[in-house]
Amino acid sequence: MVVKVLAKPTFTVDQLTSSSEASKKFGELRKKAKQVPQYITENGTVDTVLLSYSLFEDIYDRLSRLEAEEEERTLLHRLERIERDPESAKSWKNVRRER
Structure with missing residues (x-):
């Protein structure tokens, strides 16, 4: 049996937002997440991913x-x-x- 290892997701700098900025612009991030996942960082490391419910359903x-x-x-x-x-x-x- 061959096990296929998936690469980590890639993203652009436009998809990255610090947690402090995300708390101020949550509504804007929600709108962006309907188009493409948004990555929220904590101390420079991706901590949370915000994505549309339809994408979540597809993944689930x-x-x-x-x-x-x-x-x-x-x-x-x-x-x-x-x-x-x-x-x-x-x-x-x-x-x-x-x-």
Whole structure:
């Protein structure tokens, strides 16, 4: 199985706002976030990301689908192993703890 590692998100300087500035211009940041995520910094390091609800829903839906697909792959793999070696069976509750 090949594991694809994603690169960290990239952003422009226009998307960066200090936390003190963000508190003063929150309404403006909310409007910008509907177009492109906004990154709020604390002591020069990105601390918080502000994004539109529709983008959040898209990310959440994709994550949910990927988790379900991974769970299904895990179950199928374990079922195949149990068919080959019935003594290797474990309860699903214990399997989930291992992850």
